[in-house]
Amino acid sequence: MKELLSEIKYDANGLVPAIVQDAExxxxxxxxxxxxxxxxxxxxxxxTWFWSRSRSELWHKGATSGNIQGVVEIRVDCxxxxxxxxxxxxxxxxxxGERSCFYRNI
Amino acid sequence: MKELLSEIKYDANGLVPAIVQDAExxxxxxxxxxxxxxxxxxxxxxxTWFWSRSRSELWHKGATSGNIQGVVEIRVDCxxxxxxxxxxxxxxxxxxGERSCFYRNI
Numbered sequence: 001m002k003e004l005l006s007e008i009k010y011d012a013n014g015l016v017p018a019i020v021q022d023a024e025x026x027x028x029x030x031x032x033x034x035x036x037x038x039x040x041x042x043x044x045x046x047x048t049w050f051w052s053r054s055r056s057e058l059w060h061k062g063a064t065s066g067n068i069q070g071v072v073e074i075r076v077d078c079x080x081x082x083x084x085x086x087x088x089x090x091x092x093x094x095x096x097g098e099r100s101c102f103y104r105n106i
Numbered sequence: 107m108k109e110l111l112s113e114i115k116y117d118a119n120g121l122v123p124a125i126v127q128d129a130e131x132x133x134x135x136x137x138x139x140x141x142x143x144x145x146x147x148x149x150x151x152x153x154t155w156f157w158s159r160s161r162s163e164l165w166h167k168g169a170t171s172g173n174i175q176g177v178v179e180i181r182v183d184c185x186x187x188x189x190x191x192x193x194x195x196x197x198x199x200x201x202x203g204e205r206s207c208f209y210r211n212i
Binding site for chain 2: 004005017019021025026027028030031043073074075076077078079082084094095096098101102103104105106
């Protein structure tokens, strides 16, 4: 695990995109960004933590809404520059009240 | 459709992350980046096109490998800064020969 963690390629802002997927239904719920600290908090707490780019602060998903996401598994892609986080969501992922942020269709 | 397209928020490099998901199995296959031109080509051709950040060129997924991805649906998230592309893949998404790029587990 430590080896893979050290391989992760953060971007110029120290961030890596993290896709969040429902571990049971496989629905893609949201995408957000993690820095090394939020990834560490995610692994240690077993709940998702992100870096909020708009607020420039660590963001414990569900801290306000109660809709925390329990982490089931974290995967890394071949280039080690994107994460896939499988979760058990306690409620809707989207601040619009939708289960998934991807509720609109082009 | 045109309204949603004009809402898409590209980053400072003119790119938007595009999560690619198998429309049948819901497996997340890969993540890559689109610019407005590759999104236009994707919509027009019904096959995924991306912007290759490493090669700085448009990239028709599968043009070399044959593993094209037929587009079933394109979704936009609540912030309009991430796309979710549901596809029927003709073969493995990953250049490592794996079905999904997310084959490694932390």
